[in-house]
Amino acid sequence: MNEENIWGKFTFMDAISQSQRKLSHDIKLRTLKVINVLLMTAVFAAVWYFFLQSRIASPFYNKGNWLVIFIYLLLYAILGRTYDAFLVSYNRISDMVYSQCLAALIANFLLYIVTWLLEKHLPNVLLFLMIFGAQILIAVLWSTLAHRWYFKTFPPKRTFIVWDMRKGMTDLIHEYGMNQKFNVVGNCRASECIDHLDCLDGMEAVFLTGVHSHDRNVIIKYCVEHHIASFIIPRIGDVMMSGAKRMHMFHLPILRLERYRPTPEYLFFKRLFDIVFALIGLVITSPVILVVSILIKKYDGGPVFYRQCRLTKDGKEFDVLKFRSMRVDAEKDGVARLSTGDADPRITPIGRSIRKVRIDELPQFINILKGDMSFVGPRPERPEIAKQYEEDLPEFRLRLQAKCGLTGYAQVFGKYNTTPYDKLQLDLMYIANPSLVQDLRIIFATIKILFMKESTEGVAEGQTTAEAGKPEIEESVGQESERKTV
Template sequence: MKNNDKQIGQIKDRFLKLINIVLVMIPFAIYDSFVLGASQFAGRDRIYVWMQALLFMLVYSLATRTYDAFYIKYSKISELIYSQVLSVLVADALMFVVIWILLRQFPPFLLALLTLAVQILLIIIWVYLVHQWYFKTNPPLKTAVIWDQRKDFLELIDSYGLNKRFEVIRDSNVEDCINDLSILDSVEVVFMCGVRSHERNIIMKACIANDTPVFMIPRIGDVIMSGARNMHMFHLPVLRVARYDPSPEYLFTKRLLDLVISGIGLVITSPIMLATAIAIRATDGGPVFYKQTRLTKDGQLFQVLKFRSMRVDAEKDGIARLSTGENDGAVTPL
């Protein structure tokens, strides 16, 4: 019965994703049809429109997967909108370049911005309606939180608005859980925070046996192991763990794409960044940007440049501070 419900839920999720992808594709297809119809492709532009519409859907779908843009169950409305807007920016930018190459002339840019605005409006409407529908039709899951070092995980669930999704009915130290695994029988989801590998394996085996999903906050060793390479040695499966060492051709391709995509992104978002800069300056008269020294590969230093979102004197004592939430006095109103 649980498997049937899970499969039905997966079908619903895929159907909702398809609706979103088609909705976002329609404004692009209209723009593409108008641009090609007004060019030398008139009369045979339909096949180009269909091909580019399918390509747009593919790129947008891949981008949404990269940015976790369909995590309706676990994300806030604002996070879903942000992820999908990033995805549509990537898809639109790539397709704009494709149209540019196809026409051999610069496509109408203002019309492209209008198309983007319509897409963002459709994204906002879709996200809001689907989010509201999902949490009205799906009660929160009975949840157990098993911790070793991070006892404040309940506060994280509340602060991220995930109490609509997870109803914590068990909050247990890992030792108590190991001594009485029956506390996992009455829950639908288990969170593990900072639990060491030996105890974690025992709990995970019990959860898998009960077909109970597990969310785990990894330790440093887990993060390192996630990049291990699968191989065979001694007629046994072996995991090779080493420092990340990408190939030269991958580094060249990545750097080229970084420059091209970020360059296009800067051009497209420059009006938004200009408006943001003016708003920051007008809010308190302070500097627009915040600069800080960060570390990159091999401990090399670099200067990160961000739009300032905290008061100028927020770190006047030289100590870096994380935001404590919406009521943090160090955060500017903007």
């Protein structure tokens, strides 16, 4: 294959035309998002000016009022971005409404605290409920109109799927309602695509799923040159490479990759954060902990808490602490198994309720104080289940590079029954780029999934692990062999 076959069909004028269309597309979308932020902030600003600022003992001058309003705008914009509240092109209307309302609710709560401190007594909560009510209407109206406008203005992208290790991307596009965004017009193996790159001509999007690095590099170069958006489902090595440090040596660009080794400063502040907020969490949730303890004890007289051996950093074992949500004899046969969800007969009625909003995890604040866990990190697996996963996927132990957490990347962006292969990749994404900013983003994103039923979806009945639900793999994921390149 020569360079002319790859680059020769795309003219300079084509590139200019597509760049201009892309720029116009981005400007329209950004304008739409700015309108949303301004509308949400305008509701707060109106109530602040007419009802709140006059009640403060030392009234602000005009600049002070603008500062409070700007703080609200900034909070809502950051939270909205954290919850993907403005992704018109990828989210359903209901997802955008939920995310915007959650961002507005948290911003309102924080400004309620600020107002309380300024007034030196509790503000009228009805005013903030009025703000939130108006914002719900704005969220519904904006999301509906923005969604309709976007898909009327921008038709579905002509999409091609290139696969190697795993298939089923077309089914996922249908399952998640992305047909309005991606119109799949064809698919083929990576080897076939390499031989006939012109099959991508006229496409606007290409999905590459489990494609080997050599083939993937050829395809994405072609896509970039022809202004085709590429969506790549990575392999384990790709995710690990995302954490490589860029450096220069011997007058050459070099990527340095090593085992998880965060800076001492990061570890210090992470531990400090864990201790402070675990204590605060225990104090704030103590009434909930007391009520749940009484209900569990009253239901069947069994123990309130449940201890279970789990794995943390470097394979160290510890006992995780949870509220007991299952019958006392849930594993009387001695077999370690994941829950099948709401239909699991082992779960008690009280357990089913506390699982829905993760209340069963509250005792893990004690594990965090002891240092067994952190707030953010890969979720700890049971040794028996981890051993089963490692039989087919030896790389699964790479999750143990970092201390386990109460929440993590795989919990926010995956599900309870996410396959071991995909769970590993999500956790490695977190391990590859440790930072306090990322930890905070995951903590705030966790709030979003608390009331999302699909995030707690169990494994299929009869399964003991999530392994049986893994995507279709063309070759062993535990032995990822890269093709030799010449």
